[in-house]
Amino acid sequence: MSESIQTALRTRARELLELGEVSCVIGYERSPRGRVRPAFIYEPADADRLVWDNTCHHNLMVYLHDRKTPPRRGEEVPRVAVVAKPCDVRALNVLLHEGQIAREKVFVIGVACAGMCEEGTEELQARCRRCRERVPIFYDALVGEPPKVTAVDEDWADVVELEGMSAAERLAFWTREFDRCIRCYACRQACPGCYCFECMAEQVDPLWVGIAIELPEKAFFHVMRAYHLAGRCVECNACELACPMHIPLSLLNRKIAKEVEALFGYRAGGDPQTPPPLATFRKDEELPL
Amino acid sequence: MSDNFEPRIVGFLCNWCSYAGADMTGTSRIPYPPNIRIIRVPCSGRVDPLFVLKAFQEGADGVMVLGCHPGDCHYSEGNYHARRRYALMHRFLDFVGIEADRLCIDWVSAAEGHRFAQVVAQFTAQVQPLGPWNGLQRRRR
Ligand code: SF4
Ligand code: SF4
Ligand code: SF4
Numbered sequence: 001m002s003e004s005i006q007t008a009l010r011t012r013a014r015e016l017l018e019l020g021e022v023s024c025v026i027g028y029e030r031s032p033r034g035r036v037r038p039a040f041i042y043e044p045a046d047a048d049r050l051v052w053d054n055t056c057h058h059n060l061m062v063y064l065h066d067r068k069t070p071p072r073r074g075e076e077v078p079r080v081a082v083v084a085k086p087c088d089v090r091a092l093n094v095l096l097h098e099g100q101i102a103r104e105k106v107f108v109i110g111v112a113c114a115g116m117c118e119e120g121t122e123e124l125q126a127r128c129r130r131c132r133e134r135v136p137i138f139y140d141a142l143v144g145e146p147p148k149v150t151a152v153d154e155d156w157a158d159v160v161e162l163e164g165m166s167a168a169e170r171l172a173f174w175t176r177e178f179d180r181c182i183r184c185y186a187c188r189q190a191c192p193g194c195y196c197f198e199c200m201a202e203q204v205d206p207l208w209v210g211i212a213i214e215l216p217e218k219a220f221f222h223v224m225r226a227y228h229l230a231g232r233c234v235e236c237n238a239c240e241l242a243c244p245m246h247i248p249l250s251l252l253n254r255k256i257a258k259e260v261e262a263l264f265g266y267r268a269g270g271d272p273q274t275p276p277p278l279a280t281f282r283k284d285e286e287l288p289l
Numbered sequence: 290m291s292d293n294f295e296p297r298i299v300g301f302l303c304n305w306c307s308y309a310g311a312d313m314t315g316t317s318r319i320p321y322p323p324n325i326r327i328i329r330v331p332c333s334g335r336v337d338p339l340f341v342l343k344a345f346q347e348g349a350d351g352v353m354v355l356g357c358h359p360g361d362c363h364y365s366e367g368n369y370h371a372r373r374r375y376a377l378m379h380r381f382l383d384f385v386g387i388e389a390d391r392l393c394i395d396w397v398s399a400a401e402g403h404r405f406a407q408v409v410a411q412f413t414a415q416v417q418p419l420g421p422w423n424g425l426q427r428r429r430r
Contacts, residue, residue, distance in 0.1 A: 162384065171386025171424045178425070200339065208339055216346050219425040223385055224339050230377055255384045259377055278377070281369035283359070287376035289394045 005111060005144045006052040009083060012109055012141055014047035016081050022107050023078035026063050028056040038063065050083075057116040057125070059238040060084065061091040061192040068101045081107035085116075087127075089136035090234040090269025091192035097272060098232075100195060110139025114147040127237050127250070130154055137270070159255050174219070180245045181218040187239035187249055188225060193232045200224060226252035231260045231277040234269040263287060296350040296416040298325045300409070301336045303368075306357035306398045313402035321406035322413040325353065332356065333394075334367025338378045341392065345382075346426050351391045351416035355408070358396040368396070386424055390415050 013025040029039030029049045036055045040063075041047055060082050070077050084092060089110060095101050112135050115128030132154070135146050162170060185201070188194045201209045201221045209217050226233075226249075233253045240249040260266055264277035302308040308329045314321055330336055333356025341352050354375060356368040375394040383389040393412045397405045 167383065167386050167388045170384065174385045175424065208343065214427060216425060216427050219385075220339075220342060220346065223342055223381070227338055227378065227381060230381075252385075256377065256381055259380045263376055264373070278370070278373055281366065281373050283369060285372075287372055289372070289376055289379065 002053045002114075006050065008143045009050050009052055009109065009111075010047045012143065013041055013050055013081065014044045016107060017041065017044040017047065021079065022081040024067075025050070025081040025083075025109075026060050027083040027109075028052065028058070028060075052083075052111070054115065054117040054122075055119070056083075056085075057237075057241055059088050059091055059190070059192055059236040061088050061095060062190060062238065064092070064095065064101050064106065064192075065195045068105075077102070077105055079105050079107065081109055083109045083111060084136060084139070085111055085113045086133045086136045087113075087131070087234055087236045088192075089138060091236055093137065093269040093272055094193060094232050094234060094276070095195075097276070107141075108136070108139045110136035110142045112142065112144035112146045114149065125237070126158075127235055156254065156258050158251060159258055162251060162255075175215065177247050178219045178222055179215050181222065181247055182245060183213050183218060183221065184244065186242040186244060187247075190238040190242035191229070192234075192236070192238070193229050194225070200228075222247075222249070222252060226256055229253060230256045231264070231266055231279075232268050233257060294417060294420060296324050296413060296419075296421075297348060298351045298353060298409075298413060298416065299344040299349040300325045300327045300353040300355060301330050301333070301340060302327055302397075303333045303335075303356040303363075304329055304331050305363035306361065306396070307333075307355035307405070309399035310355075310397040310401045310405045313399065314405045315402075317402045319402055319406045321409045324413045325409050332362065332364050332367035333371035334362070334364065334369075336371060338374060341378065342382075345387055345391070345422060348426075350419070350422045351393070351412060353409070353412055354392075354394045355397050355405075356394075358398055361398060387422070388419055390419060391422060 009027060016022045016025060025041040027039050027050045028036050030051050031037045036051060038058055038060060039049055067080055096103055115124040117123060118125055129152055134149060209220050235253060235257060237250055243249060260277055266277045302311060311327060333354055336354050344352050356371055359368055362368045379389055379392055382392060395408050397408060
């Protein structure tokens with residue numbers, strides 16, 4: 001299955017570059033050390049570097065952030081092709097909705113996805129076991145056959161477990177977790193939704209977050225980052241996978257996703273028409289405060 | 290928690306309704322708990338959730354966000370945005386360990402001097418038994 005997807009990806013990438021349809025194809029390649037990493041293919045001859053397997057977990061939409069402005073003033077924004085799993089396409093949907101990139105500047109090579117595995121195992125990642133869509137909601141070309149899998153129902157078990165604790169226990173849990181953070185910002189850099197020119201964590205006037213690598217700064221960054229992703233986080237888990245300290249960031253994001261679904265009946269990136277919940281309101285809604 | 294603990298409460302009050310309402314409380318000589326420290330903001334919609342978190346980290350035991358009643362916002366819709374924002378923030382802060390009872394979002398109009406006193410008294414009484422908040426802060430060394 002992944003063999004045929006890989007072949008189809010290479011063929012499609014070569015074609016797009018040869019025809020001059022796109023300036024670059026963003027996909028995955030194998031690094032000299034054997035792991036899969038993002039690849040930027042500019043020449044048709046390089047298309048064979050592209051790979052596809054169950055470790056292509058990176059969300060490549062994050063690389064579109066650098067490609068929304070022209071390389072030089074007065075030039076056109078170049079069109080790029082990007083390999084996208086269903087979850088990645090939802091992230092792209094968020095970017096499109098927020099006017100970050102023009103639809104015609106991206107050629108979406110959608111991949112029917114059987115799920116990504118935990119590093120070094122054949123076990124599906126938790127988020128992939130829960131995944132509700134195996135084919136991207138939109139694409140310009142689709143690669144692969146929709147896989148036959150039965151998605152488990154979303155039970156929010158990980159979030160519910162923490163909710164069951166007392167506030168003091170939760171505080172202790174998060175104090176321990178936040179305290180391990182080294183403020184490297186890998187989570188933010190990997191996140192398709194974090195594209196601010198000046199992140200609140202690095203803003204100096206006003207200085208909301210001090211420069212110390214201490215608990216208050218770290219907690220502030222995490223709580224506020226998760227909140228900035230409210231109704232926008234597509235649970236691609238790129239942040240958690242990028243974290244060198246294995247901080248369970250998905251718990252923060254999923255708690256918010258759960259509440260957003262409960263309060264506003266909204267799921268990020270699923271529908272290009274409805275605006276994100278915190279950018280809109282209904283006058284007559286009753287919200288528990 | 291000791292009975293004489295006096296919670297420190299930060300209140301973000303919108304200029305057009307709640308702040309004027311608090312003024313009304315004063316001019317009508319209605320007593321209310323001195324625990325609240327008032328910060329005037331143009332609109333409840335201006336209260337970025339990071340203000341709230343920052344207040345908790347800088348020593349507040351409870352935070353109130355007070356605005357105009359829905360439908361009465363000076364800027365038409367600021368409080369509708371605030372309502373959504375804090376409905377979510379409330380649940381999220383609780384999840385990271387800041388008890389839901391430490392945050393209050395409510396509506397007080399410029400004419401509701403009595404209501405302002407009541408809301409503050411109620412919230413102070415609600416925070417009092419929780420004791421001082423000192424989580425997610427700089428640790429004393
Ligand atoms: S916060 Fe994490 S899971 Fe959510 S969109 Fe960003 S990278 Fe993906
Ligand atoms: S954490 Fe918030 S301010 Fe920083 S880049 Fe992400 S969305 Fe922007
Ligand atoms: S990637 Fe991990 S260690 Fe780095 S800033 Fe994010 S949470 Fe902290």
